[in-house]
Amino acid sequence: MSATAMSLRNGWRGLAFIAIPVMAITIFLFYPAALSIIGTLVHPKDGGGYTFSLQSYVFFFTDGYSLANLARTLWTTVVTLILLIAVTLPIALYMRFTKGPLATVIQALALFPMFVPGIIICYALIRYMGPNGWLQSLLSLVGFHHYASPHLTPWGPVIGLMWDGMPLTLLILISGLSNISNASIEAARDVGAGRLRILVSIITPEITHSLLIVSALNFLGIFGQALMPFMLGPTNPEMMGPFMLRTFSSVRDPLQASTQATITFLICSLAGVAYVRSIARRPQEDRK
Amino acid sequence: MLRRDFLKYSAAGAGLLLAGPRVAFAAPGVLDIFFNSDTNVIDFWTQVVKPGFEAANSGVSLNLVPGGGGSGINTLADRAYAAFQAKKDPQVDMLEAATPFYPAGSLEAGLWVDFAKAGLGNYEKVNPVVVQSPALLPYRGSQVVLMYNSAVVKEVPTTFAGLVEWIKANPGQFAYSRPDLGDSGACFIERALQEVTGQKPELFLPDNYTDDYAKPMFEKLWPLLKDIQPALFNGGEYTSGNTASIQLLASGAVAMTVAWSDMALQAMSQGVVPDTTAVAQLQDLAFTGGFSGVIVPSVAGNRDIALKLSDYLISPEVQNHVVTDLGGFPGIKWEFLSKELQEKFAKVAPKSIPIFPSTWEPSLFEAWYRNVASDLKR
Structure with a gap:
């Protein structure tokens, strides 16, 4: 058998393998998503036929209430992302360069949230950081009486989402850090580089890729969150997740809800593009 | 295996898969009841209604299924309506805390059993101020x-x-x-x-x-x-x-x-x-x-047993428990409840419920x- 025929046969076999997942994604994801996006642009006319209209988008972008919700979503996403990296990066660095029982305990603690369902975290956080909760009681024991609970303020969902996002962030950062060879760090040390210099010049460039992935994945996860914002967040402005949910089920306005969803999707797809480009570029760089 | 047999069996298998994750055929004597209410209500059914009804009706068993909230219940109502139009068994014998007003037109078409005309022995005890529609039997x-x-x-x-x-x-x-x-x-x-x-x-x-x-x-x-x-x-x-x-x-x-x-x-x-x-x-x-009630599709496979269960639900026996175990108000008039309860709740028993x-x-x-x-x- 010739080499071309062989590779052709392998090609078909490969396609057969991916056919089922691709079909599943097409049928259950792309098709309904496309239907609802098209539904925001093309409306049935009275007496048959269809008409193209951007009316629902015009409403969204001229409606102060909707825009405030979008702004709050962006704020929550960016603030959570920054805090998440600020908290997990030192832990990841510590775990990369330290071995021993303490590092294992810290790792277990940091990965623990992965095994707790979100709704349970919400109720637990309300009892812990809520008004007259444990945190307030503990603080007043040591003489601090000015505790203002973040529950039902914009910081409520930030704390909940950090809790939720920590394990994944940490795992990705650790895997990024493990790619840095000890040899390059020792080489830098030999020529007299200090700790800070090693962090800035050796470690940071090596993990920008991981940071990009972490940011993109968390952006996607946080932006569309519905549970944490409505359990822990303020009544108003809402984040896009609860806003969409409420518009769909309580206001019973599927058109406006799918418009909000499409806008959310477009913003998230920017993060998606960044993520895909980041993984696609990586193998090419490695090959060089 | 012969090719033809293989095709036949695979087709049957595919059919089973399409029928949904819960492959269920309305078995005689097994009532499929779907709940819109929270777990406290399902607990109440498990501990009070199910044992009581099954003991009185041997060979009958109640299959209590959480319906997955409003949209889940609506999907089941849609299914019942589709089965009604196709004159088939919807495999839904009773929906709890649902209303007969969905899907639009189903009430007029006769999808839901009219309890006033179903000959329930206890129906005259039902408190008329809480009845929204004769097809909805208020029980709590x-x-x-x-x-x-x-x-x-x-x-x-x-x-x-x-x-x-x-x-x-x-x-x-x-x-x-x-x-x-x-x-x-x-x-x-x-x-x-x-x-x-x-x-x-x-x-x-x-x-x-x-x-x-x-x-x-x-x-x-x-x-x-x-x-x-x-x-x-x-x-x-x-x-x-x-x-x-x-x-x-x-x-x-x-x-x-x-x-x-x-x-x-x-x-x-x-x-x-x-x-x-x-x-x-x-x-x-x-x-x-608000009052929650049950609705029964007129084409349900176990319609007659479902109606018997409906009658049991509004019996003073179960209604006393609705007050004591569930903290709810009864769907029947207070005068049919136990004397003790009537006295205890005299002050909160509402004359009307807006x-x-x-x-x-x-x-x-x-x-x-x-x-x-x-x-x-x-």
Whole structure:
């Protein structure tokens, strides 16, 4: 058998393998998503036929209430992302360069949230950081009486989402850090580089890729969150997740809800593009 | 295996897969009952209704299935309607806490059994004030009540005007939930709406909502709600649901909230709220409430047993338990309950239960978010 025929046969076999997942994604994801996006642009006319209209988008972008919700979503996403990296990066660095029982305990603690369902975290956080909760009681024991609970303020969902996002962030950062060879760090040390210099010049460039992935994945996860914002967040402005949910089920306005969803999707797809480009570029760089 | 057999069996297999994850054929004697209510209600059925009914009817067993909330129940109702049109067994014998008004047109088409004509022995005991439609058999009710800590609240308000006065006099001590997330909060703003329109519940009917009719009434409501906003919990914050409101009361963050009677009574009997917690109802015009009922598709495979179960549900035997175990109001007239219960609940037993039509709620809630909640300053 010739080499071309062989590779052709392998090609078909490969396609057969991916056919089922691709079909599943097409049928259950792309098709309904496309239907609802098209539904925001093309409306049935009275007496048959269809008409193209951007009316629902015009409403969204001229409606102060909707825009405030979008702004709050962006704020929550960016603030959570920054805090998440600020908290997990030192832990990841510590775990990369330290071995021993303490590092294992810290790792277990940091990965623990992965095994707790979100709704349970919400109720637990309300009892812990809520008004007259444990945190307030503990603080007043040591003489601090000015505790203002973040529950039902914009910081409520930030704390909940950090809790939720920590394990994944940490795992990705650790895997990024493990790619840095000890040899390059020792080489830098030999020529007299200090700790800070090693962090800035050796470690940071090596993990920008991981940071990009972490940011993109968390952006996607946080932006569309519905549970944490409505359990822990303020009544108003809402984040896009609860806003969409409420518009769909309580206001019973599927058109406006799918418009909000499409806008959310477009913003998230920017993060998606960044993520895909980041993984696609990586193998090419490695090959060089 | 012969090729033809293989095709036959695979087709059958594919058919089974398409039938859904829960491959079920309406087995004789196994009633498929789907619940829209929370687990406390399913627990009640498991512990009271199921054993009682199965003991009295040998060979019958009840399959109690959580229906997955409103949209899940609607899907089942859709399925029942499709089966009805195709004259097939929908494999749904009873839906709990659903209404016969969905899918549109199904009630008129005769999808749901008319209980008034089904010959139930106990039907004449049903309290007529709680019947919304003869196709919906009300078996448990609850009403929104004031839930408060009597150690802090010495004199509980008895009128809505008194409640508003109390809220303003005790800043930060009252909370109600966002109307779309907790019905107790919804009932609070609906009662406020009835207050500013002169305590006339008859103004709000299932079929009379129009924007033009409602707008002038809503315009009167916003000043009242904005007026009390600064005096609410945390300077005007709204909880994320019925349970969250009770949690605030439990932690002592607020002294009073609004809650469903069944949830309040259950929280008190489980001891998750302080011992000094009490409930009260407004005496001028009570908070709205609602009754949950069951509906039975007329084409259900086990229709006759389902009707027998319906009759059992509204028997005084089960209805006594609805009051004692579920903290609910009975669907039948109080005079058919045990003497002991009649005396104990004489003061809270409502003569009428105002019902606020759900057709008004989408616009009311959306307008609340835009007019009241958006006014928060922080």
